[in-house]
Amino acid sequence: MSVISDNVPDAAPQVPAADHTLRILTFLARQRGPVPARTIADQLAIPRSSVYHLLGVMAAHGFVVHLTGDRRWGLGNAAFELAGGFARQQPLARLGRPLVAALADRTGESAHLAVMSGRDVLYLVEERAPRRPALITDVGVRLPAHLTATGRAMLAALPREQVRALYPDRSTFTQRTGSGPSRPGELRELLRRTRADGYAREDGEVTAGFASVGVAVTDHAGWPAAALAVTWETARGPDAAQIADAIRDSATELGRRIR
Missing domain, CATH: 1.10.10.10 (Winged helix-like DNA-binding domain superfamily/Winged helix DNA-binding domain)
Known part of the structure; x- marks a missing residue:
């Protein structure tokens, strides 16, 4: 028509x-x-x-x-599920795969690409760096968005009203390791810090002993189409801001490619 x-x-x-x-x-x-x-x-x-x-x-x-x-x-969540299904079928993973591989090479740590799917993130690409341990973020795995660096990066790029629609009350928050936001006010403060820093971070909230930094990939309308992140063992402690700079370069390039 x-x-x-x-x-x-x-x-x-x-x-x-x-x-x-x-x-x-x-x-x-x-x-x-x-x-x-x-x-x-x-x-x-x-x-x-x-x-x-x-x-x-x-x-x-x-x-x-x-x-x-x-x-x-x-x-609502069902609309985000449709977006996640489209992401699995369209060339986002193909376009992002070489950038994720280059990001892992550049940082020496494992890197991944994820999209929002309801209140979860869905991992589309993972590149494990040499001599680094396996992560939970295999391709096809879903994790609660409010606990992950990729999810927080995308949530911080959404309008505040949309975040409130996704997380209206305490019942919408799940935990994995006993840490992380457990009510809307805590999530709002976390996302405020994420916007101020220009990147998202998590430390031990998905898997104890591991930390991640994530940056959103925005489309032509400024909407968070995906996010890139790097994960490392907390004991090694690389500089999060430097890691974020490397991710931001890759996120900017992927955003350019999908527009």
Whole structure:
């Protein structure tokens, strides 16, 4: 179906509800954070009653979430699952693999590439440096985003409202080693420090005795499409800021390649 603008199709669709649903999801994906239902209705020229009905159905299936206190709607976990599925099928891993290998060579430590999938990160590429131990971050492994350097780097690049939609209360936080944020306020402070530093870090929160630094890879819209990270044994203690500089160069190049 050809489209005259981003919002209004040039002919009446044969399945209006499906058309409205897809347009609403596309609209939400392009926003920097959750928005009111009225804004969706006005921008897409869809009756407000239809917007509320469709949002309710999508919320029941996890594609959107409602921030009751803010009266706003944002993408839900199911929408992020679709993004993760696309990432597994498109050339992100192919484009990132040589950069991950070069990053491991440059730092002398193991490096990996991951994408967001709901409240998890999904690892697409791992390059183990010579004489370094095996890590849990094998290709295809999922880990809680709020505990990992890759996840924190991507969460810090998301709008604060979207992070709040993903982590509304304490029940959404899991632990692995007994450390790491366990409630929304702790995560907000951690992400604030991440934005101030320009990179994310974790130390012993995924695996005791190992630390990581991560940097987000952003797409043409500034959205975190992926993240690169380097992991090392804490006892060796390389300089995290220097490692972050090396990762940032690779993340910038990968961002350029996917645009």
